[in-house]
Amino acid sequence: MALFVSRRFLHGLVVLWVVATLTFVLLRLAPGGPFDRERRLPPEVLANIEAKYHLDEPLTRQYLRYVTAALRGDLGPSYKYLDRGVNEIIRETLPVSAHLGILAICFALLVSLPLGTLAAYFRESWIDRCCLLGAAMGISLPHFILGAVLIWAFALQLGWFQAGRWDTLGSAILPTMTLGAAPAAYLTALIRSTLLETLGADFIRTARAKGLRETVVVLKHGLTHALVPVLTVMGPLTAALLTGSFVVEYVFAIPGMGRFFITAVTDRDYPLIMGVTLVYTALLVGANFLVDLLYGYVDPRIRTG
Amino acid sequence: MDRSANQNPSKRPADLLLLGSVFFIAVMVVTGFAAPWISPYAPGGLQQERILEPPTWSHWMGTDGLGRDLLTRVLYGARVSITVGLGTALMALGIGTAYGLISGFKGGALDNYMMRVVDIFYSLPDMLMFILLSLLFGRNIVGLLVALGLVTWVRFARIARGQVLQAKEFAYIEGARAMGASRRRILARHILPNIVGPIIVTLTFSIPAAILAESTLSFIGLGINDPYSSWGTSWGTLAQDGWRAMRTYPHVIFFPAAAIFFTILAFNTVGNWLRDFLDPRGK
Numbered sequence: 001m002a003l004f005v006s007r008r009f010l011h012g013l014v015v016l017w018v019v020a021t022l023t024f025v026l027l028r029l030a031p032g033g034p035f036d037r038e039r040r041l042p043p044e045v046l047a048n049i050e051a052k053y054h055l056d057e058p059l060t061r062q063y064l065r066y067v068t069a070a071l072r073g074d075l076g077p078s079y080k081y082l083d084r085g086v087n088e089i090i091r092e093t094l095p096v097s098a099h100l101g102i103l104a105i106c107f108a109l110l111v112s113l114p115l116g117t118l119a120a121y122f123r124e125s126w127i128d129r130c131c132l133l134g135a136a137m138g139i140s141l142p143h144f145i146l147g148a149v150l151i152w153a154f155a156l157q158l159g160w161f162q163a164g165r166w167d168t169l170g171s172a173i174l175p176t177m178t179l180g181a182a183p184a185a186y187l188t189a190l191i192r193s194t195l196l197e198t199l200g201a202d203f204i205r206t207a208r209a210k211g212l213r214e215t216v217v218v219l220k221h222g223l224t225h226a227l228v229p230v231l232t233v234m235g236p237l238t239a240a241l242l243t244g245s246f247v248v249e250y251v252f253a254i255p256g257m258g259r260f261f262i263t264a265v266t267d268r269d270y271p272l273i274m275g276v277t278l279v280y281t282a283l284l285v286g287a288n289f290l291v292d293l294l295y296g297y298v299d300p301r302i303r304t305g
Numbered sequence: 306m307d308r309s310a311n312q313n314p315s316k317r318p319a320d321l322l323l324l325g326s327v328f329f330i331a332v333m334v335v336t337g338f339a340a341p342w343i344s345p346y347a348p349g350g351l352q353q354e355r356i357l358e359p360p361t362w363s364h365w366m367g368t369d370g371l372g373r374d375l376l377t378r379v380l381y382g383a384r385v386s387i388t389v390g391l392g393t394a395l396m397a398l399g400i401g402t403a404y405g406l407i408s409g410f411k412g413g414a415l416d417n418y419m420m421r422v423v424d425i426f427y428s429l430p431d432m433l434m435f436i437l438l439s440l441l442f443g444r445n446i447v448g449l450l451v452a453l454g455l456v457t458w459v460r461f462a463r464i465a466r467g468q469v470l471q472a473k474e475f476a477y478i479e480g481a482r483a484m485g486a487s488r489r490r491i492l493a494r495h496i497l498p499n500i501v502g503p504i505i506v507t508l509t510f511s512i513p514a515a516i517l518a519e520s521t522l523s524f525i526g527l528g529i530n531d532p533y534s535s536w537g538t539s540w541g542t543l544a545q546d547g548w549r550a551m552r553t554y555p556h557v558i559f560f561p562a563a564a565i566f567f568t569i570l571a572f573n574t575v576g577n578w579l580r581d582f583l584d585p586r587g588k
Contacts, residue, residue: 015428022429023437030440136322136577140570142517144524144541145562148548156552243432250525262525265436277437280430288428 001296008292012285019281020070023274024063034079034268053079066271070278076271080264086275089260094279096166097256100179100248101241103172107180108187108237113223116191120226121218123196131188138185143244147178147251164253175252179244183237187230194226201225231294238287242280323578326571333568337383340537346374348381348535357554366560369546375557379564381537385529386516386568389450389539393515394508396454401461402504408462409469410492420466426459435518436527444530449522453515464507468500475499502583509579513572520544520565540565 035041035049050056054065069076075086119131154174155163165171198204199222207217246258253259257276264272336343352372360367366375408419438452472478472495481491522528523541540561547558 011424011428015425018425019429022434026437026441030437032440133322136573137570140513140573141566142521142524142569144521144544144548145566148544148551148558148562152551152555239430242430246432247521247525261433262527265440265527273437277430277433280433281428284430285428 004296005293008289012289015285016278016281020067020274020278021063023277024066027268027270027273028059032268034270036268053077066274075275075278078264078269078272080267080269080272086271089272090257090275090279093255093257093260096254097245097249097258100172100175100254100256101238101245103176104180104183104241104244105237107176108183111180111184112187112191116188117195117218117223119188119192120195120199123192128192131192135185135189135192138181139189141181143178143182143247144251146181147174147248150174150178151251166252166254175248175254178251179241179248182244183240186233186237190229190233191223191226194229195222198222198226228295228298231291231298235284235288235291239284242284322574326574329567329571330575333383333564333571334387336380337387340377340380340384344374344377344380346377348377348537349373350377357550357557359554359556367554367556369543369557370550375543375560378538378543379540379560382540382543382561383537383564383568385446385537385539386520386565388446389453389519390512390516390572392446392450393453393457394511396450397458397511398461398504398508400454401458401463402465404458405462405465405467406469406492406496409466409473410488410496416466419462423459423462427463429456431456432518436522439522439527444528446529446536449519449529450515453518457511457514460507460511461504464503465500468503469496472496472499506576506580506583509572509576513569513576516565516572517569524548 035046040046041049047056054062057065066076073087075090077085078089081089115131115134119128122128151163151174155161161170161174163174195218199218204217204221207221208214212221245256246261248254249256249258250262257279260272261276263269264276340348350373352368354372355364355368356372357370358364358368358372364374364376366379369375369378404419404423408416408423435452435456438455439449442448442451478491478495481495486494519528520539520541523539524545526545528541529539543561544558544565547554547556547561551558
């Protein structure tokens with residue numbers, strides 16, 4: 001188990017390093033720089049700015065400087081927000097994004113667990129058909145379209161919510177639904193199909209033969225068994241949430257990390273782009289690491305094999 | 306348990322959805338690429354006296370903020386989306402399958418290293434990498450297509466490799482080898498046809514994924530940035546135009562959004578069907 005854990009951990013570190021390097025190289029190769037303006041800055045001013053941010057140094061030196069600073073946990077200054085460093089921006093925005101992400105996961109589980117179970121239990125019934133159709137649609141619905149529809153219906157037409165705020169729990173409802181819909185759809189379909197398989201297994205027949213109540217058979221014996229595949233998709237699901245969060249933050253004007261990333265890309269704010277990318281990757285790698293651990297715990301074949 | 310319920314998949318109401326999807330994709334492809342001959346309007350034809358009109362008989366989807374016919378713009382957008390979707394999928398297919406075939410067929414240490422690279426690519430936040438790559442390759446159709454292809458090829462690599470490893474174990478491969486067939490011949494004649502099924506399924510699912518990624522990026526303003534392109538404007542950009550005027554003129558966002566949604570849904574439906582059709586065990 002120790003070998004398994006350390007190997008996964010090492011993999012995570014390598015991924016982080018690859019991302020840092022790739023981002024650095026891609027940004028420097030891409031045309032356009034952070035201080036390209038409509039009106040060109042006077043060369044002396046530009047030279048001063050570049051000297052301040054060490055942009056006049058050779059690229060290898062800049063790279064080493066960035067990596068060593070990042071290892072110490074310092075992500076550098078932002079070129080755009082002069083009063084705050086990248087660390088501070090992330091400290092302010094990460095909790096907002098995390099809050100939204102956690103709400104969305106809870107929403108997805110709350111929707112998919114009952115629906116997936118019902119669909120599997122009453123398979124081929126109208127409940128099942130509706131769930132399948134809903135899942136197919138939910139998977140195909142882009143975040144920005146669902147967000148626009150929800151804002152149009154519930155904020156503009158019905159006036160139940162105000163779009164573009166992030167203060168009360170009420171203001172989180174529409175963004176949570178937007179971000180959580182696709183995972184909910186995906187999980188519903190997954191829980192349905194794994195539970196269908198499980199309900200046909202021998203140990204379920206045994207449980208029924210013992211005379212256990214139907215709810216115990218399905219929920220305790222069936223569902224707990226069917227949840228293992230759900231665990232495995234938590235990694236990709238986290239990735240989907242992270243990507244989705246940008247768009248949702250953009251659509252609902254939520255002051256999270258994703259929105260800063262979008263403006264940072266247009267501004268070519270190198271340190272901010274790299275910082276946010278690294279934090280996203282770290283979250284993703286962390287989630288995958290946790291899933292691996294849990295999975296190794298649940299299924300011993302993984303850690304020994 | 307009772308297998309009868311699952312037995313005859315061809316007689317299900319889902320078939321209607323499948324037929325509708327195939328039909329929808331066909332219509333999109335044909336009208337998209339034939340848009341210049343179908344539409345009486347030019348995609349950039351400004352009509353200042355007809356700004357933001359709701360749908361009418363002369364403008365089925367209404368007009369946008371500059372008085373351009375929205376249906377025409379959506380049709381030209383279809384061409385952009387289909388090109389990006391198909392182009393990305395084919396590019397990823399080319400790179401990924403070749404990579405996976407080599408890795409799986411050679412095996413050993415090389416396979417080990419090659420798959421470690423794939424593992425790392427798999428763990429990258431793909432949307433961020435896509436955005437950064439698109440900065441490098443340019444924010445036009447080809448640039449986005451290349452950037453997306455470079456992000457998504459790993460899926461094909463994994464599947465191709467897995468299939469090769471499976472196929473290598475089959476007795477008839479061993480038979481071919483025993484008869485003195487060259488490696489190249491075994492690969493081309495015996496392994497490749499065997500792995501086509503799963504690859505086609507992955508290909509079908511890559512198209513809507515690419516369309517989704519491109520339109521999302523265009524919507525948030527980081528996608529195709531080519532406002533004067535006569536070849537077509539991304540649906541994402543059209544939706545973004547409509548988004549700003551959504552309160553008073555919802556039709557401007559409605560039609561591009563519907564086009565995106567139904568296209569993705571249609572491709573996903575076809576993909577699901579193909580997967581079940583080619584691999585009945587998965588049902």
